Amino acid sequence: MITGFHGLAGNTSTSCVWACICILFFPSLLQAKSSSEPSYNYKLFCQGCHLPDGTGVLGEVPSLANNLSRYIKIPEGREFIVQVPGVMHALLTDAEVAELLNWLVKNFDYQFYVGGEFLPYSGKEVTNIRAKGYVDIVAKRKSVLKSSYDFEN
Numbered sequence: 683m684i685t686g687f688h689g690l691a692g693n694t695s696t697s698c699v700w701a702c703i704c705i706l707f708f709p710s711l712l713q714a715k716s717s718s719e720p721s722y723n724y725k726l727f728c729q730g731c732h733l734p735d736g737t738g739v740l741g742e743v744p745s746l747a748n749n750l751s752r753y754i755k756i757p758e759g760r761e762f763i764v765q766v767p768g769v770m771h772a773l774l775t776d777a778e779v780a781e782l783l784n785w786l787v788k789n790f791d792y793q794f795y796v797g798g799e800f801l802p803y804s805g806k807e808v809t810n811i812r813a814k815g816y817v818d819i820v821a822k823r824k825s826v827l828k829s830s831y832d833f834e835n
């Protein structure tokens with residue numbers, strides 16, 4: 683019986699079958715890997731509202747493009763970015779949120795990203811901010827920016 687098993691494993695046509703099975707499953711493995719990529723998560727969780735180029739919708743959804751740095755430069759503003767509902771409640775782990783935010787800054791606020799002032803978010807930082815729970819976003823935005831700006835865009 684054992685000899686039969688060895689015979690099966692070594693059989694050329696059986697190896698071909700296994701190769702075909704691997705090829706068939708390869709695309710789904712690729713998909714599973716890409717699901718944790720920040721660009722993929724942006725598409726899935728954010729761009730429906732913020733649009734592919736991050737420019738948002740005038741008066742309805744704030745622009746992320748060239749906008750994130752003015753918050754991140756201020757400690758409470760750095761927190762604010764994680765506390766907005768779309769980020770706070772995204773079905774992403776804290777580490778994935780950190781990666782996504784770092785990717786956003788790189789893609790939508792590149793000068794700030796490369797300017798040396800930006801300290802990337804870490805998963806632990808996101809955990810600590812998320813643990814603080816709900817805040818009044820409109821009030822916090824106004825206090826962070828010390829202005830009455832309310833994402834006119």
Ligand code: HEC
Pocket residue numbers: 724727728729730731732742743744745746749763766768769772782786819820823833
């Ligand atoms: C259902 C639409 C929607 C989705 C999905 C969404 N957002 Fe938002 N986002 C908004 C709106 C609306 C606001 C303004 C909220 C407010 O002021 O009450 C906002 C605010 C923000 C802000 C603050 C910008 C500012 O100038 O105030 C950031 C940063 C942000 N979102 C990032 C994200 C990220 C990252 C994702 C995906 C993980 C995401 N959002 C998903 C609609 C959305």
